[in-house]
Amino acid sequence: MRTLAILGATGSIGRQTLDVARCAPDKFKVTALAARSDADALFDLIREFHPAMAALCVTPKELPEDVRGCEWFFGEDAAIRMVRAAKADDVLSAVVGVAGLPAALEALEASQRLLLANKESLVTGGGLVMGRAAALGKPVLPVDSEHSAIFQCLQARQGNPVSRLILTASGGPFRRWRKEDIDRATAAQALGHPTWKMGLKITVDCASMMNKGLEVIEAHHLFRMPLEKIDVVVHPQSVIHSMVEFEDGAVLAQLGVPDMRVPIGYAMGYPERIPFGGERLDFARLGQLTFETPDTERFPCLRMAIEAQRAGGVMPVALNGANEEAVGAFLAGRIPFGGIPRVVETVLAHTAPGNITCAGDVYEADRAARASAKAALAAMGA
Ligand code: NDP
Numbered sequence: 344m345r346t347l348a349i350l351g352a353t354g355s356i357g358r359q360t361l362d363v364a365r366c367a368p369d370k371f372k373v374t375a376l377a378a379r380s381d382a383d384a385l386f387d388l389i390r391e392f393h394p395a396m397a398a399l400c401v402t403p404k405e406l407p408e409d410v411r412g413c414e415w416f417f418g419e420d421a422a423i424r425m426v427r428a429a430k431a432d433d434v435l436s437a438v439v440g441v442a443g444l445p446a447a448l449e450a451l452e453a454s455q456r457l458l459l460a461n462k463e464s465l466v467t468g469g470g471l472v473m474g475r476a477a478a479l480g481k482p483v484l485p486v487d488s489e490h491s492a493i494f495q496c497l498q499a500r501q502g503n504p505v506s507r508l509i510l511t512a513s514g515g516p517f518r519r520w521r522k523e524d525i526d527r528a529t530a531a532q533a534l535g536h537p538t539w540k541m542g543l544k545i546t547v548d549c550a551s552m553m554n555k556g557l558e559v560i561e562a563h564h565l566f567r568m569p570l571e572k573i574d575v576v577v578h579p580q581s582v583i584h585s586m587v588e589f590e591d592g593a594v595l596a597q598l599g600v601p602d603m604r605v606p607i608g609y610a611m612g613y614p615e616r617i618p619f620g621g622e623r624l625d626f627a628r629l630g631q632l633t634f635e636t637p638d639t640e641r642f643p644c645l646r647m648a649i650e651a652q653r654a655g656g657v658m659p660v661a662l663n664g665a666n667e668e669a670v671g672a673f674l675a676g677r678i679p680f681g682g683i684p685r686v687v688e689t690v691l692a693h694t695a696p697g698n699i700t701c702a703g704d705v706y707e708a709d710r711a712a713r714a715s716a717k718a719a720l721a722a723m724g725a
């Protein structure tokens with residue numbers, strides 16, 4: 344029986360994590376749950392899972408009688424304090440954005456394993472997180488489906504060098520759209536993802552392909568692979584979740600129905616697999632699997648993310664901060680879809696190179712990027 348703390352419990356990944364835990368009550372004991380502001384949703388989860396601790400960034404007006412048995416943490420850093428106190432065996436972080444970085448770093452100190460869905464913590468602080476994990480000898484297990492696929496393929500590596508990682512991308516809802524139409528797209532159009540059902544921010548990132556750019560950076564840190572050895576291929580069916588190529592040209596792929604409970608469960612149970620009653624692949628019904636080269640003219644965010652990581656230092660932090668601000672403005676209806684890459688490009692152009700040596704450097708670069716993004720948005724009349 345492993346104890347598990349879940350950060351972002353009320354979100355898409357958080358709920359699916361609880362779903363896997365529900366299927367294997369003899370294997371996982373949920374001991375701590377954190378969310379940002381959705382108190383009612385968190386209260387319901389507490390009533391079902393009875394964790395010893397709970398946390399909310401936004402203090403609720405009142406605590407119902409039946410959830411007062413928990414030890415509560417409130418405030419912006421509530422999840423971090425909860426992680427420190429809970430000392431769960433595993434922390435699964437499914438917070439959105441750079442806000443997840445301090446929690447990821449704390450989880451490495453307080454717990455045995457970090458199960459990481461929050462890709463932005465690696466994009467902004469990948470060197471710090473992986474460096475600390477290595478120093479402490481603690482594993483960072485990927486939850487993102489592509490990285491889980493690669494991690495699963497790497498189990499067959501047996502010490503052999505890897506020549507290439509191939510990340511698959513669905514291409515998102517605008518895969519076949521003309522550039523002019525993508526630029527004018529609305530939030531309702533961007534939120535119609537063809538194969539995955541996810542939180543708002545990542546759904547917009549998938550539509551712009553920024554998500555794939557963030558995932559290239561995530562893979563670079565998780566697997567210590569140089570960027571030149573990471574490729575992206577568009578695969579609209581989302582059945583191959585990613586691939587690993589070895590030096591003899593052999594390619595291993597991990598396939599399955601697109602269901603996040605597979606990669607979540609793999610991280611939770613690793614090295615054991617957790618059956619949860621999901622759908623199975625029917626190859627004859629699938630008929631065919633197709634592949635395309637990503638178009639970075641229509642989807643410039645993918646190119647900008649890779650270039651930002653190539654430049655290194657504060658650049659990926661600036662990219663991420665600008666993107667978080669731009670996606671927020673887009674979801675609020677303040678800018679059209681094409682405004683997202685414009686804001687990111689402007690912020691990157693105004694960011695001076697700089698090194699990241701500690702978490703404080705990340706937060707500082709993130710603050711500067713957000714201020715720069717707000718100025719860019721204001722200049723666009725948003
Ligand atoms: P959601 O928006 O659905 O959920 C986010 C969760 O995080 C909510 O529970 C939210 O609480 C909570 N939260 C936000 N900020 C904080 C904070 N500062 N402290 C504590 N909790 C916080 O997002 P997703 O589940 O879609 O995504 C989560 C992460 O996983 C992202 O980094 C995403 O890129 C990654 N990911 C998601 C996938 C998916 O299929 N959804 C696939 C692969 C990766 P509240 O409800 O109160 O706002």
Ligand code: MG
Nearest residue numbers: 487488489558
């Ligand atoms: Mg992914």
